[in-house]
Amino acid sequence: MLNATTVATRIPTTTMASPSFQYPLVLIATSIGARLKYRQVLNWRSAIIASTARRRGRPSGSRGAELLGVARELFLEHGFAATTMDTVAAAARISKASLYAQHPSKDALYAAVVVGWAGRGRDAMRPHLDALLAAENLPAALGRFGRTLQAAVLSPGVLRMRRLVAAEADRHPEVAARYVAESWDRNIDALAAALAELADRGSLRVDDPAVAAQQFTWLLLGAALNDHTLRGDVTPPDDLTATADAATATFLARYGPAEVTPRP
Numbered sequence: 001m002l003n004a005t006t007v008a009t010r011i012p013t014t015t016m017a018s019p020s021f022q023y024p025l026v027l028i029a030t031s032i033g034a035r036l037k038y039r040q041v042l043n044w045r046s047a048i049i050a051s052t053a054r055r056r057g058r059p060s061g062s063r064g065a066e067l068l069g070v071a072r073e074l075f076l077e078h079g080f081a082a083t084t085m086d087t088v089a090a091a092a093r094i095s096k097a098s099l100y101a102q103h104p105s106k107d108a109l110y111a112a113v114v115v116g117w118a119g120r121g122r123d124a125m126r127p128h129l130d131a132l133l134a135a136e137n138l139p140a141a142l143g144r145f146g147r148t149l150q151a152a153v154l155s156p157g158v159l160r161m162r163r164l165v166a167a168e169a170d171r172h173p174e175v176a177a178r179y180v181a182e183s184w185d186r187n188i189d190a191l192a193a194a195l196a197e198l199a200d201r202g203s204l205r206v207d208d209p210a211v212a213a214q215q216f217t218w219l220l221l222g223a224a225l226n227d228h229t230l231r232g233d234v235t236p237p238d239d240l241t242a243t244a245d246a247a248t249a250t251f252l253a254r255y256g257p258a259e260v261t262p263r264p
Contacts, residue, residue: 063094070091075113076161080172083106107172115178115179117179118179131144132145143245143248146216147240149221150240154221159228204256205257
């Protein structure tokens with residue numbers, strides 16, 4: 001006896017893939033016997049359509065880095081507590097089982113999102129540090145580097161992630177610690193290494209490069225971070241530029257070479 005699967009597999013693939021492919025229900029019923037009920041024919045038609053869709057292929061759901069991007073936007077928009085695995089699976093166009101196969105819990109998914117984000121910007125400052133080391137005019141180069149660092153840390157994506165991680169730090173302290181280690185600390189270490197190299201050349205007088213890197217960074221960012229995260233204000237670009245110039249002058253007054261250094 002014919003069934004839905006048999007009917008679907010006996011129709012050539014090229015015929016089913018054709019945009020003009022149609023089998024009127026009455027003709028199907030007549031060709032395989034009048035005993036068949038209309039519901040059976042409907043089931044056959046559904047099987048044929050499903051078989052055709054499988055052969056054509058449909059866009060798959062989000063996986064890997066793309067899935068983390070979907071989850072990140074949901075966490076940033078709704079917060080950790082209000083974001084459910086059901087919501088993430090629906091937004092990623094995958095089943096809940098597929099989501100759990102990749103990330104066994106919401107905590108694990110959140111950790112993967114945060115660590116993945118930190119990893120994306122891991123070496124973003126490297127080209128700018130190389131430019132700092134290659135510059136002939138150190139004050140001007142420090143000023144340019146400072147403005148670049150301000151633009152990076154105060155960008156909307158970074159600020160949103162900082163707020164999310166800070167809000168969840170009590171519940172997920174290990175995630176917050178890893179985020180700081182792989183973003184902030186890593187960039188401070190890279191800047192410290194560059195300052196140490198400049199000190200070896202005699203361009204700076206730095207006894208503790210790590211402390212100097214922290215000081216320069218907070219001179220550049222401290223006030224603006226308060227404006228963004230505590231007051232909800234956006235620091236005007238001219239104010240940021242003035243802050244970068246003042247931070248550079250203060251830094252060089254403490255760590256510059258013995259001779260008078262030019263203003264940036």
